[in-house]
Amino acid sequence: MSDTLRITLAQLNQTVGDLAANAAAMLAVREKARDADLIVYPELQLIGYPPEDLIMKPALVARAAVELEKLAKVTADGGPAMLVGSVFVRDGALHNGVALLEGGRISATRFKYELPNYGTFDEKRYFMPGPLPEPVLFKGAMLGLPICEDIWHPDVCRHLAELGAEIFICINGSPYEIDKDVLRIDGVAKRRAIDTGIPLAYLNRVGGQDELVFDGASFVVGPEGALWVQMPDWEESIVTTVWTQTAVGSGSRWRCDAGEVHDLAEHPEDIYCAMVMALRDYVNKNRFPGVVLGLSGGIDSAICAAIAVDALGADRVWCVMMPSRYTSEESLEDAEGCANLLGVKLDTVPISPAVDAFGEMLAPAFTGRLPDLAEENIQSRIRGVTLMALSNKFGPMLVTTGNKSEMSVGYATIYGDMNGGYNPLKDAYKITVFAISEWRNHHRPKIGMGPLGPVMPQRIITKPPSAELRPDQKDSDSLPPYDVLDA
Known part of the structure; x- marks a missing residue:
């Protein structure tokens, strides 16, 4: 157990359906961030987002499982663990989820609970919601792993907080809209952090996919709502955040060292x-x-x-x-x-x-x-x-x-x-x-x-x-x- 964690946020592009290329890009990041304890990738990064009806092809789902196992085996080298977004099958149902890869194996999986079905989103067509997730213990820290829509509603974060989560790491595929960056931070992430008293790392993808485009602009907010880290928009970016566990009263709390706060593009x-x-x-x-x-x-x-x-x-x-x-x-x-x-x-x-x-x-x-x-x-x-x-x-x-x-x-x-x-x-x-x-x-x-x-x-x-x-x-x-x- 350590009182310091180095968590790398990998704000990446991806190609839907090109699992080999997406996996290779993740491994390339891992080589660059060898000093990290954990590397985090965006929602469904292995298969690409949004996969739409491609995800209904059994061959794609089977290949995703194979590629995920390959990625897991890489972590047997003692290097950084990885949080990888992918598709999972449980009891015949498809789930949008995240896997913790460490020590050469898949040590934990968590599934998305809130499935968006409005605007550009149609996830109920493809996925079944998972159960309310439990925190994952990683190197002494209890990680809550909500996925995208999960933080747009209070239930998942409150549930994780009640079960002892100390850091929220939220992987996302959040498309660009005008003023969406402000809404994500002020209207959603800060509310969850302040409501639970738990810091939140928000990782988004970047790049275009058919009629959608993703602006990145990932960030970390503290439990008081302070913006600790702001990653750039409209470009791939790899940022290693440093977290320290400090004593607070009879307990302890994890805090992220203040990092660079990039200016985001203004209108137009x-x-x-x-x-x-x-x-x-x-x-x-x-x-x-x-x-x-x-x-x-x-x-x-x-x-x-x-x-x-x-x-x-x-x-x-x-x-x-x-x-x-x-x-x-x-x-x-x-x-x-x-x-x-x-x-x-x-x-x-x-x-x-x-x-x-x-x-x-x-x-x-x-x-x-x-x-x-x-x-x-x-x-x-x-x-x-x-x-x-x-x-x-x-x-x-x-x-x-x-x-x-x-x-x-x-x-x-x-x-x-x-x-x-x-x-x-x-x-x-x-x-x-x-x-x-x-x-x-x-x-x-x-x-x-x-x-x-x-x-x-x-x-x-x-x-x-x-x-x-x-x-x-x-x-x-x-x-x-x-x-x-x-x-």
Whole structure:
């Protein structure tokens, strides 16, 4: 028994279903943190989170058990023990749980009690809740091991406290939302710590997984609610916390030495970082060589190009200008200016020949009808087909560039500007697009690979938005002002 514990928090990315790679990443951390007593990894780190219906494959669950045993055997070397989140089978039921690996074996397992089933979470579809967990004794310390949702309700932490828990270690897969970092600390973790008088280490993952993105921002709070450690957001991070057992009255209490408190990204940098990380991981985890997108000279495509460059680097971003007879000289100049600032390849593919061909082909059917939305949508669909052809021929994923304001009211074209494999702006209203564009023109995000200076001509931000599908068209012809639409 020791009066000091060194607990390493490993804030890592992961790939769902790639158990070998996830296990290798955990072992790499273990090599870096040989002086630790215990290394902690995020929720379901071995199989990846969220696994969704992949977890219903018996082969995956069986492989997880094999990989966990392999990890356990590694700890026979006398080095750090590990707390590993994985899936477990008990009495035919699947559980979201955590295993303590030490001395070459799995010495303890605990299962998640509170299963979230709202918003992005659907855990009751896959898992059965475990019983209220008991603390785990490790090197003289009674560890309470709530898992993510368990601390969003008071019962699990109170139960652990009643059974003698001295330190809470909570592993998480908590997706990013605006102001979620504040809610986690002030609205949840501090409440559990103050309520029970027990310090709490909160470990989150980082990285993108399909439509979700995880911001990390792990932390440790004391029993009085003080922030003892704040890990960075939007990057992998490995921090070893030092805990000391001190006498308090007739008993004792574990305290964590004050560590570094990183500043977290403020608005709108956090939103921009979420878009960058989400796109980066979607492209890389799906092994696309890069991305292609239409660059119109408008703000949506310009900021998507900037996000892509910050995510992947300019050499993996291909922009295509597809002018028609309605494309203004201003848009041509702005698209070229944006491409030059970002340092990306820009090709021009005029769509007028295809538009004329469609006009000739449909003329008999359209006889007696004035040009309207049908002709406008043809232009958008030609652009969509053109970009998909380039994607199919050369391999880059097509990035969609429509914002949430327009998508939500149907101001978009099916098989046209909605084409693509991923949309960085899918959850961004137009007023957010303006905000992040203005911000990015004066700042580079902490995780960005793009230029330090502006990423688009300022005129792109200030000029009235237009789809340029008919003469003198403005978005305001069809939509209310964006501050009204987005209210």
